[in-house]
Amino acid sequence: MEDHLRRLVRLQRLEDRLTILRRRAAGLPAELSERAAHLAALEAEVEQVAAERQQALARAQDLENRSVTQEERIAKLEAQLRETRDPAAAEVARHEVEGLRQQVSAEQEEALGLLESAEGLAERHRALAARLEEAREDLERFRETVAADEAELEAEIAGLLARRDATLAELPSDARAHFESLSEQGRGKIAVPMKADSCGGCGTRLVPNDAMKVRSRKLLHRCPSCARFLVAPDLWNEEAEDAAAAGA
Ligand SMILES: [Zn+2]
Known part of the structure; x- marks a missing residue:
């Protein structure tokens, strides 16, 4: 009878071990999907930064084009100013030139700011892209590890189950x-x-x-x-x- 009692103790130890291994095997896919979600979030961030940079560049280009048009208008007005003898018309033209110069200066400053910010975004994009590449490789390695761990756990579980069945078979x-x-x-x-x-x-x-x-x-x-x-x-x-x- 004592042998049977000892078998029960051994069986309980096997049950404990099986519980731990099964829990570990069940946890692996969860960890994998958590890491995949992290990678997807990083991918979205990289795309977002690239889009922000494109927007900044496009807006800077728009401002640049406007400045060219405004400079042309200024040159035209200045030519008129040199020729006109009408003081009222000259005053109106001077007023417009002044307004345009202020606009050009403000918009050029904005364009510079945008170009600077695009440069910052490009820097951030490079850093994120490098991190993304690393995360992709990490995930790939982790996938392989998980597959190997799963196979190892399955083999260990199968071995424990065989011992459990053999011990159980000796019980009344x-x-x-x-x-x-x-x-x-x-x-x-x-x-x-x-x-x-x-x-x-x-x-x-x-x-x-x-x-x-x-x-x-x-x-x-x-x-x-x-x-x-x-x-x-x-x-x-x-x-x-x-x-x-x-x-x-
Ligand atoms: Zn009880």
């Missing part, structure tokens, strides 16, 4: 059926050590006679409340130490 059939049923329910802890005469799973206190039975190591006793298998604490620790010594 009713105990095996009970263990499998609790495992399918996702109970996590199926065999637990008794703790100070209470169930190590749910904390229910055992009647003294039952606690004695568990300590006797002579039968597979289940908690009356949560139905988990109860194992004498010293036997639990012995088995755990043996497993650690065996590197399992």
Whole structure:
């Protein structure tokens, strides 16, 4: 009977390990999609900066074209001013020239500002594009790692399942059926050590006679409340130490 109890402790250790590995395997796709989303955000940012730079350049070009037209108008007005003998007409022309000069000067300043900002955006674009390239390579490497990790986890899980099945096969059939049923329910802890005469799973206190039975190591006793298998604490620790010594 003690052998069966030891098998239960080993089975519980296998269940624990399987839970961890399954959780890890389930987490890999989530991490992958998180990284892919980060890359997509970076791509959008690179495009946004390129578009902003194009807008700044186009606006600067518009202003430049306007300045050329305005300069032509100024030259024409100045020619008129040199020829006219009408003081009122001269005053109007001078006024227009002054207004145009102010406009040209303001717009040229704006165009310069835009060109400067386009240069800054070009610098930012180069930096972002480099980061994007790096992130793409990182993601590609991560994808390969995930694929390798998944294969490794699957192999490890398959190995643990084989050990679990082999150990289960050695249990009496009713105990095996009970263990499998609790495992399918996702109970996590199926065999637990008794703790100070209470169930190590749910904390229910055992009647003294039952606690004695568990300590006797002579039968597979289940908690009356949560139905988990109860194992004498010293036997639990012995088995755990043996497993650690065996590197399992
Ligand atoms: Zn219990």
